[in-house]
Amino acid sequence: MGALGWLTRRRSATARSVLAGEAAAEAARKSAQEAAGEPRPAAERAEEAKKAEFPVVGDARAAAFFDLDNTVMQGAAIFHLGRGLYKRHFFQKRELARFAWQQTWFRLAGVEDPAHMEDARNSALSIVKGHRVSELMSIGEEIYDEYMAERIWPGTRALAQAHLDAGQKVWLVTAAPVETATIIARRLGLTGALGTVAESVGGVYTGRLVGEPLHGPAKAEAVRALAAAERLDLSRCAAYSDSSNDIPMLSIVGHPYAINPDARLRRHAREQGWRLRDYRTGRKAARIGIPAAAGVGALAGGAAAAVAVHRRRR
Template identity: 45%
Template sequence: MFQATPPRAIAFFDVDNTLMRGASLYHLGVAAWRCGLITRRDITSFGWKQARFLAVGENRDHLSTVLLRALEVAVGFEQAELIRLSEEIFDTKLTRRLWPETVAVARRHLETGHEVWLLTASVQEVADVIAARLGFTGAVGTVLEADDGIFTGRLTAGVCHGALKSDAARARAEASGVDLADCWAYSDSHNDIPLLELVGHPVVVNPDAALARYAAARDWPVMRMKRASIRRAARANRVHTSKKR
């Protein structure tokens, strides 16, 4: 997907359905339910939205609903506890849902000397944990406002989505002194077309129908993975772990 000896560059990766299968916020919601922070009705709703997301891709209305509910729940909640929950869901849930092909591409970018940044509508704490666990450069997510470590129930800016995601990429490239024409972006969603068009090397990953049509018209490269690759990676990891013992 990219040259072996390119100039300094950044590879931007969406998270949900690009780096991992499904929506990271759903698993955060399950953890919040287990802590008694949200209701069973919330989880049923989140589960339906997760199923639809897996089937047809990202839906802005559903994303807004989930984030609004997250803001309601977050009032008075400690930021440190959200970080702890984020670490828990990565180690117990998200790590088993990572697309091995996308993670491998991200690591090749790092080996080549590129920065690798996650850009996601998921909350910043979740994004930070994913980036740290995978050894990436950093992450930009949706930031919940906190006062002295306690969430207020407001956002510091908008949801890191659509045009705001491309704005974040532009700001990150400027801060790193990188030409966007030398950068990559990876996403599954037509909502990230502004981001994909911003960089010199757009790559679509298991695209939704609208993005697939858009990418085909522009001859953008496409990565397609199947769930079996996640299962194979999990089996290989179990074999490796048992041999170490």
């Protein structure tokens, strides 16, 4: 009975990963179709592409997938989002201290405690429960300008722009809320974003997720689902991440990159012959773990925003 129970739980976890991946893929495609990009000056794009040092070839069946936290942006999106929500009185100092402790624990431990992560996720979900999706989207735009814009890694942005300049689509793939991820993608001129989908009914958050946080294996499922919908050839695609938790996503593409990698990903990338880029200073690169896409990413799963897919099905 013990073995049977374990197998049942394993299958259930896999099913949740698939659901989260498919929901994120559909939401990302819709947001990309609805959102108009904000193109930057041609000279700036050309200069960044030159710095990218990546031989991108124009290919309609190729695309690029970028993790967000510590890959595209310094730090965790959910942490910056939390700062903005606290400033707007969404929660009290006691809850802020709790979030700060969780952020610190994830950074120092370098590993995931499922119970700890679930507690963080539930805390975030409770904060936005009852709020309107449109409210969080509007606030998210302000928070991007206040805390996130100046933390984008120029080097990673140049890599993404190189793909765009070659005529390829570029997607963020993150455990951060899909609305937050979509705002960042639009501001950077990217195609769209795959993110954690929070359930909403009538435009109001219910305090539940669709599936699970878009983290680890769920990211790989989301990329597969999007690739199938977009008729992409994953062997021609590229993926970029800082975290060993994204090895499943990195492993399904033909061109995986380790960006600002944690220790485990750096080892794995060297063993597999993957390319590496590190845009941190020596001091930052020496810090242990910084597994933002791991623990903090799971926290992000509930902290905001929502799924167009699930909303339309209601």
